[in-house]
Amino acid sequence: MKECTAVSFSSSANLGPGFDTMAIAHTAFHDRVRVSAIAGAGHGEIEVECDGIPGDADSNTAGRAARALYSELGLRDGIRITIEKGIPEGLGMGSSGSSAAAAVKAIDSSLDLGLSREDLVKFATEGEAASSGTPHSDNVAASIFGGLAFLVSTEPMKIHKFDIAKSLGILLIIPAIKMKHKTRVAREAVPKTITMGEHIVGSRRLSLLLQGLQSGDREIIRENMQDDIVERSRMHMFPFYEEIKKRSLENGAVGVSVSGAGPSIIEFTDMLTDTGKVVSGVSEIFESLQTKVSFSRCKTAGGAYVE
Secondary structure, three states: OOOEEEEEEEEEEEOOOEEEEEEEEEEEEEEEEEEEEOOOOOOOOEEEEEOOEEEOHHHOHHHHHHHHHHHHHOOOOOEEEEEEOOOOOOOOOOHHHHHHHHHHHHHHHHOOOOOOHHHHHHHHHHHHHHHHOOOOOHHHHHHHHEOEEEEEEEOOEEEEEEOOOOOOEEEEEEEOOOOOOHHHHHHHOOOOOOOHHHHHHHHHHHHHHHHHHHHOOHHHHHHHOOOOOHHHHOHHHOOOHHHHHHHHHHOOOOEEEEOOOOOOEEEEEOOOOOHHHHHHHHHHHHHHOOOOEEEEEEOEOEOOEEO
8 A cells, every 4th residue: 555645624414404414615624644554554443643642543534544454355454643733623513523524634645445425424434433423424524525525325325516606706714612522512402393384494495405505695604594493402502602692693694503513603794794893792601701712704615635
């Protein structure tokens, strides 16, 4: 095998009504993952090192994704996975998924496997279970495909990539809040059953939101980038969210939602958005909470690539 390094970007999942269905990759942050041979090893050994710290491959998203790939394909090359984290962990921006995505992308190139992007998503999805307890494909799909990735099916794995309107920008609001086992807690908060009425409303919103993001129609996005099921069930985790959304929309934000399992928030902006007022308004809210917050103005990212 040859040494190989892959890069993958941060992402925001759900976007309101799209729970476990879609995510968008953005240029705010990225991970870099290098794979190299372990000298003298030939029994499928997988070693993981993250920012200079050795770790257990099975408790790391990149390591578990590699293990799933190795198991299905019967690979025997011993590999070392070296992860350089650029995406902040535990803030709802697809950090764990990005590491898994870059790892399988690097292994595919290193061993000349010729895997499809859907195959890469399948293996990277298994890695997500290391952080959330259950595999889910939305963030890894965005990191591998780039753009707005929509999960069509998982068996077989099928992803559709959309390009959003060039008029739309992305603003990420990133509170300095760490919650233990946040992703697992957030997923456990999701209701197990919903009414037919809730399903119908959610379906309408998701369909129209996809159309709005592609066309850049701010009114369609504003009306439909909201959710009364998953996002509402998690509001106890983010008591500041409602006020942030209200102020941001008043200052021209196109659409606002919790980014993945939070606490970060993603906002779409356009020429009518007063981003300065959005930032100052949000800063006031977190200042009153004595909580630090940072912002990232970014754009849609491409998929994982080999350097």
